[in-house]
Amino acid sequence: SQKIEQNSEALNIQEGKTATLTCNYTNYSPAYLQWYRQDPGRGPVFLLLIRENEKEKRKERLKVTFDTTLKQSLFHITASQPADSATYLCALRDRGSTLGRLYFGRGTQLTVWP
Amino acid sequence: EADIYQTPRYLVIGTGKKITLECSQTMGHDKMYWYQQDPGMELHLIHYSYGVNSTEKGDLSSESTVSRIRTEHFPLTLESARPSHTSQYLCASSKPGTGSGGNTGELFFGEGSRLTVL
Numbered sequence: 001s002q003k004i005e006q007n008s009e010a011l012n013i014q015e016g017k018t019a020t021l022t023c024n025y026t027n028y029s030p031a032y033l034q035w036y037r038q039d040p041g042r043g044p045v046f047l048l049l050i051r052e053n054e055k056e057k058r059k060e061r062l063k064v065t066f067d068t069t070l071k072q073s074l075f076h077i078t079a080s081q082p083a084d085s086a087t088y089l090c091a092l093r094d095r096g097s098t099l100g101r102l103y104f105g106r107g108t109q110l111t112v113w114p
Numbered sequence: 115e116a117d118i119y120q121t122p123r124y125l126v127i128g129t130g131k132k133i134t135l136e137c138s139q140t141m142g143h144d145k146m147y148w149y150q151q152d153p154g155m156e157l158h159l160i161h162y163s164y165g166v167n168s169t170e171k172g173d174l175s176s177e178s179t180v181s182r183i184r185t186e187h188f189p190l191t192l193e194s195a196r197p198s199h200t201s202q203y204l205c206a207s208s209k210p211g212t213g214s215g216g217n218t219g220e221l222f223f224g225e226g227s228r229l230t231v232l
Contacts, residue, residue, distance in 0.1 A: 034219070042225055043204050044204075045223070046220035049220065091221075093219065101162065105156055106155055107156070
């Protein structure tokens with residue numbers, strides 16, 4: 001069956017450290033993968049996209065890697081701040097989907113403490 | 115800031131009532147979606163539309179219905195609400211394109227409608 005699995009537990013780190021979140025997928029052939037941030041009671045907000053032929057993307061303190069051999073994407077937040085505390089969702093667009101829809105993981109809840 | 119709006123943000127109703135969740139966007143996007151999300155769970159697509167008069171059911175079976183009479187408006191209706199319908203409903207829209215070039219294919223989400231059926 002098709003699965004998207006993110007860090008199984010919440011991630012708690014100290015301010016200033018690098019947070020690394022994992023997204024693993026099974027039985028998908030992603031055209032691209034996206035990361036979203038979701039705050040409690042709010043809708044997700046898009047952060048970054050990485051395509052199947054890209055290894056790494058950066059945006060300010062954010063970095064995403066994509067390894068199609070390992071079927072994994074890593075999402076890094078460097079110099080983390082308490083304001084980075086949120087749930088982070090990975091989503092992928094499957095080449096096999098004729099409708100171009102996105103499939104989401106359950107998310108990883110990140111808490112950055114001072 | 116995304117220009118997509120959902121109302122109501124919160125709704126508590128009794129079993130058997132008919133409800134409509136409103137979703138409007140001012141970005142001129144053709145594609146619109148409804149997702150359902152329970153706490154700690156992934157977003158499940160329940161309806162989508164590629165344009166006016168185009169609506170399809172998503173992956174997750176839902177007793178709700180949608181309509182797309184205008185580009186900017188994509189309401190979701192439950193004819194007879196039940197406690198099993200209690201959930202967060204998220205509306206989203208996206209630009210046309212497949213994520214190539216400068217188009218990230220991102221979804222723009224509303225703030226969500228949290229429905230509780232007693």
